[in-house]
Amino acid sequence: MLEHGVRYGQAVTSTEVQQQDTTRVQIRGAVPPNHAPPGITVVAHMGVEVPQQNYGVPSRSTFQHPSQGLQEGWYFSLDGNHLTTADLVNLGKGLYKIKLSAEVEEHVIRAKNVIDKILSEKQGSCRKILSAPQVLYKTHLSTTSNSQTPNSTIAKTKELSKDTRNKIVDLHQAGKTESAIGVGPPLSPERTRMLLALRINVLAKGHSGISLETLQKMVAAFNASCLSWVPEQGTVGASGDLAPLAHLALGLMGEGRMWSPQTGWTDAMTVLEGHGLTPISLKPKEGLSLINGTQMISSLGAEAVERAEAITRQADVIAALTLETLKGTNKAFDIDVHAVRPHPGQILVAQRFRSLLHSKFFPSEITDEKSYQGVQDAYTLRCCPQVHGIAKDTIAFVKNILNTELNSATDNPLVFPQRGITISAGNFHGEYPAKALDYLAIGVHELGSISERRIERLCNPSLSNLPAFLVNEGGLNSGFMVAHCTAAALVSENKVLCHPASVDSLSTSAATEDHVSMGGWAARKALKVVEHVEQVLAIELLAACQALEFHRPLKTTAPLEKVYELLRSVVRPWDKDRVMSSDIEAAHKLLLEEKVWKAVLPYMEQFKKSD
Missing domain, CATH: 1.20.200.10 (Fumarase/aspartase (Central domain))
Structure with a gap:
């Protein structure tokens, strides 16, 4: 088992392989092997063989894949606090994979527990889960015209029945589909990789209520370069970048199209299965967690x-x-x-x-x-x-x-x-x-x-x-x-x-x-x-x-x-x-x-x- 010792927002520069003891090295920023400080050995990830990236697909980005830099499989640890614009561009180029630290995982779990506790308290309303007057995307993005839909709820009973809980999940699942209404050419793989990395980073802060399982599946998709089809037009920049982020999530759910170096653009489920990945299955609050935010702009x-x-x-x-x-x-x-x-x-x-x-x-x-x-x-x-x-x-x-x-x-609502x-x-x-x-x-x-x-x-x-x-x-x-x-x-x-x-x-x-x-x-x-x-x-x-x-x-x-x-x-x-x-x-x-x-x-x- 590989253990990567590094603080958040920093490139991994040490590893534990099987039973061997090695020194944990902490270096701020992304450190290529040929730029490590004197006395520091930078070790590449040794557990996964990643095929050479294929940049033959049409790309709207003019960034060039660098001739020198990190080998495929290097890790960068995200925590929602230390990412820079330069780091994000390097992540977009495919220079690093992503990992989450134990501390980040703990923050994510604590936020998800708040959502689960609200559901289990049986105090009666989706309004509490979503902190009304927050918009319910299942209704306000539907094709029906209803001036009351932005503040509507789906349950006002004293208890949340199993059927109502299922409706909450369906609501967020549908929000993904109904918000995926972008138009225009897709973002290049490099730019989609940046978008996905940034969404992972902000979710890692632990204020969105997303499950650790879902976040880990996003990380796995990034590391395999399984990238959703994200049209570049359709966001007005509030509530966040709904359309592009919905398209980003759609592919992760096994719907629509995805790209990988091995497959090019094809059916999303085919891409995920071809890399041994399973699609995301949304839980309460996760629909909002995935599509609310400014990550396309940023x-x-x-x-x-x-x-x-x-x-x-x-x-x-x-x-x-x-x-x-x-x-x-x-x-x-x-x-x-x-x-x-x-x-x-x-x-x-x-x-x-x-x-x-x-x-x-x-x-x-x-x-x-x-x-x-x-x-x-x-x-x-x-x-x-x-x-x-x-x-x-x-x-x-x-x-x-x-x-x-x-x-x-x-995100919105935010979990504290x-x-x-x-x-x-x-x-x-x-x-x-x-x-x-x-x-x-x-x-x-x-x-x-x-x-x-x-x-x-x-x-x-x-x-x-x-x-x-x-x-x-x-x-x-x-x-x-x-x-x-x-x-x-x-x-x-x-x-x-x-x-x-x-x-x-x-x-x-x-x-x-x-x-x-x-x-x-x-x-x-x-x-x-x-x-x-x-x-x-x-x-x-x-x-x-x-x-x-x-x-x-x-x-x-x-x-x-x-x-x-x-x-x-x-x-x-x-x-x-x-x-x-x-x-x-x-x-x-x-x-x-x-x-x-x-x-x-x-x-x-x-x-x-x-x-």
Whole structure:
């Protein structure tokens, strides 16, 4: 029997195999084998053989499966208190399996006992079980129109008969089916894995009244990569993400469709049986426990904020390369300038520009202060610390909101075992993550907007003193002219997508759920904005490296030369027109894998020590 010693929210780094005694090691966060601290041996799970993941199915996520990381079968312990956005993204990639600690299991059992006690007390009403006026999903999501259904009950007798108890179970079972009304394409396996992991995490807090048996079946499905068909549209973000979470539960019940690496998309029961799993059979309160919560918003938001953080770092590098090829000055990044306006993001960006551009540490042959001919550069160059900086500070704000949300009980009603009661409230409302993700879209969009203007400066000979559209023989070749059009189109789309979803609300459920967050759309469009920004910056990276060709044989700074070499390893210089979409895709992949950032990081760390 394998025993995994680790605190909640941490990757498993030790194990007991059969009768062998080993040291229990506690390490915060997810630790790949090749990144373990000195003296620590990270041991993989040895009891289950997991086939290599097959990512051949169509995926709407652009995350790449990393070439280095944990082997299949590594465990991550969830407790509802320590999960981060980065952890959740790694869980989505299939880097870990999940386990529950004995302490978590105890919390879950105590909450379930409260529900069972209420049933056994025979005090007469489903109203007490569900803490009226909580909605009964069996009735309020049915096709019949009844203004009283949101507060209806199914029993008002003095005792709960066996038949009434069965009706309670049927009610929650039906709630799963009747709430599974999503439309649109399904979430990718990676994103569904994130959704399932997050739902497990919040249920592990022990405030939902779910049975340990049901939670363990969810964990088993995650570990086998048996993932439900979850359409991406249909949630209004209160009461939670009903439709997507109902679809998530539907597959776990053996209904609808599921995906696994071995089967692809097929009948859910076939997938479960093929992996030796049994479907969930709902008990009282469990219908609500599985479909009430903000996990669709928050899981997609976790991916959005992690990708946003990655691209904003690399935006600094690409912008610095553009400034270099336009022979700009680094005076605007002087340390004293930013000390008198000490926003954290602004100070950080200015420091990065100083570390990348001409200095005594990393001299440039292309530009230095003696050769600078202008008075000051355009805003798109000298105001990067101010524009990029607020994007970074926005991301930090959003990440803080989401990390709290990932570890919050968003069920309804909530169970409080120490008090022996359930309380109906409003933690399911998605306004927090919805607002945060609207902010994220607006903040990150500006990185694409200012990047598009820098692309214009690179392509415009009157602004750059470079060949028009960065190509020789302009009469025969279009060069980067249409690539700039693509960047402009993406930025224009983002302007529309940045309209906040959370400013909208429509009354639903017979005016009982009369204010909703629209957080599902906020999350989906935030992801799309981030993807567009990545693509715009990929185009700028291509253009800046092409501009560098016209300065040869002169060399730029050592870190920026590394960026040039990195791009040239996948994209050759532009000498005459060819299909550019594959070049953009190759540059985009470098950004997704954060290779541009990794190329300059050692130089930036070296500079930071003496700045």
